[in-house]
Amino acid sequence: MGEFDLIRQHFWRVVAARADGSGVLLGNGDDCALLAPAPGTVLAVSSDMLVAGRHFLPDVDPEALGHKALAVNLSDLAAMGARPLAFTLALALPAPDAAWLHALARGLLALADVHGCALVGGDTTAGPLTLCLTVFGEVPGGQASRRDAARVGDDVWVSGTLGDACVGLDIALGRRAPGAWPDPALVTHVVQRLHRPTPRVALGLALRGLIHAAADVSDGLLADLGHILAASGVAARLDVEALLASQAVHAALRALPLPDVLSCVLAGGDDYELVFTAAPGQRAAILRAAEQAATPVTRIGTIVAGPPAAHPLADGAARVQLCDARGHPYPLPPGVALRGFDHFATMAT
């Protein structure tokens, strides 16, 4: 079976423009797809590459892989407050395997359908198993939540729970025995969080106009908040005691020793939650938006003055001050690993 047959059989969807002539004007099957953002919006674009043995295990369930590959890209759109419009998929496969591809497409397209995100093109080739997705979303000009927009005095918020996927990865890799949890549902929860993350698209849309800066937590809270702080030229104070006691830490993590909890909550990657900053006057509106998006949010700290803005890619984790409930430096117990996930510095598997 050739390349075009594979695409046609597993990934083909008919697309149509909206009544106002915007949206997806031309999808799969030509040299290019044609996209027209809705009037008043601009196009948010993000690319992510997932490599077997690095971002997922080679024997991964292909349906879960399809879900996750799109989810991590939609998460970038969510962080900008963009509404998903379309995506392209480039796929390298060791050999065409119809059943495997069908399951991959099922996971991918099921999540795409939830978000009305059309598959509009891509590429298929032989090679070591690799997926590269590029997603496109629409966001009203000026309403995108950029990393460089945090202001002194802002609250720092996170969505959902932190550290779950980090614990899930340890379990999936056999580094941590599930025996620590008397309730198997907690084990299932963290493993699901690793394999089937929920992109916070609805929350990103509900927060439009209410927040200043945002990023998704893919490399760990300190690393991703750090990028906001470096780009914005500010620092942050996090109340670690309140964070640990909050709903932002799932019950599954409370079964672990404190250093492990801190490592996972502060530096665990792959959660795909949102970390964002907003003026204190927006607290009530943010809680309403979170309720509307059915996604819990937790206030975890404050933006304070910091060194001048650095390169947007500079490591800003050192700009995060960890404090206790009285505002004093929080003493990290021995054994806490705070290094964020880095695809070159750290091997996931």
Add this chain to the structure above:
Amino acid sequence: MGEFDLIRQHFWRVVAARADGSGVLLGNGDDCALLAPAPGTVLAVSSDMLVAGRHFLPDVDPEALGHKALAVNLSDLAAMGARPLAFTLALALPAPDAAWLHALARGLLALADVHGCALVGGDTTAGPLTLCLTVFGEVPGGQASRRDAARVGDDVWVSGTLGDACVGLDIALGRRAPGAWPDPALVTHVVQRLHRPTPRVALGLALRGLIHAAADVSDGLLADLGHILAASGVAARLDVEALLASQAVHAALRALPLPDVLSCVLAGGDDYELVFTAAPGQRAAILRAAEQAATPVTRIGTIVAGPPAAHPLADGAARVQLCDARGHPYPLPPGVALRGFDHFATMAT
């Protein structure tokens, strides 16, 4: 050195929106880039993945690889008549190698600068050497040259020369001895055509409004023209004798036996020329546009009635009738291989 340091050191460019607020509003360094197509235009999008050992040899000159990776994507924009705006780069590398990356970036960004195409984001990870680029171009709504727009009576045209890269690949892989060519410049020409293809962007822009359907010749003339024919529900008659005698066949190919020339010209991939159809009334205008774009074009046949439109990805090579100068079927000599390049059916290396 971590992922962000690599990006910052080798791939960072400052971008700015145009005076009218369109173009690239936000580049590298955030969760998403923000693009706003110029008023009256839509965004053309194409993704290509290049895998070591498949699309290029692992010991390839990284500067040439950078050039080619962007060139093959710009070629898709050229086929739609789109003006390059921006691109993303996702890169998997076995290990960070500063000198190699610097050369890759040099090749990539030199071509990007020629076309005013900004690098606006992407991803970097460890893994088997793979590049995935997604390019964005602007094309006035309704002026994009789609594959399904060929009409009975149209002329069929190609740009530049066909089959060169196919011969170049044979030489690069040691399948064909350079001794067949008394003039070493001819060998250099075909190898350069393989490694440093020229995307026909200027021609694509000059042809806007003059042509009906277009595609780039990446998989071979019969395969790529075949996709136009299948999508448009037509067939084509090619005058093979005139084609072989024309400037569309480079002097380097004339040193080869006829079956090899036919295989390369009709089915050789990687040329990144344009094949397009246009009404006969546009001949003079097309020749002027080609002169303006400093890219030769050759009329090679005619669109005739054919079976109803099939799936845009259907194999349409059988819709191409090869004729001699009198319009009779052209008798293919033994030894001609007409199968187009397929990334699963055929191994490039």
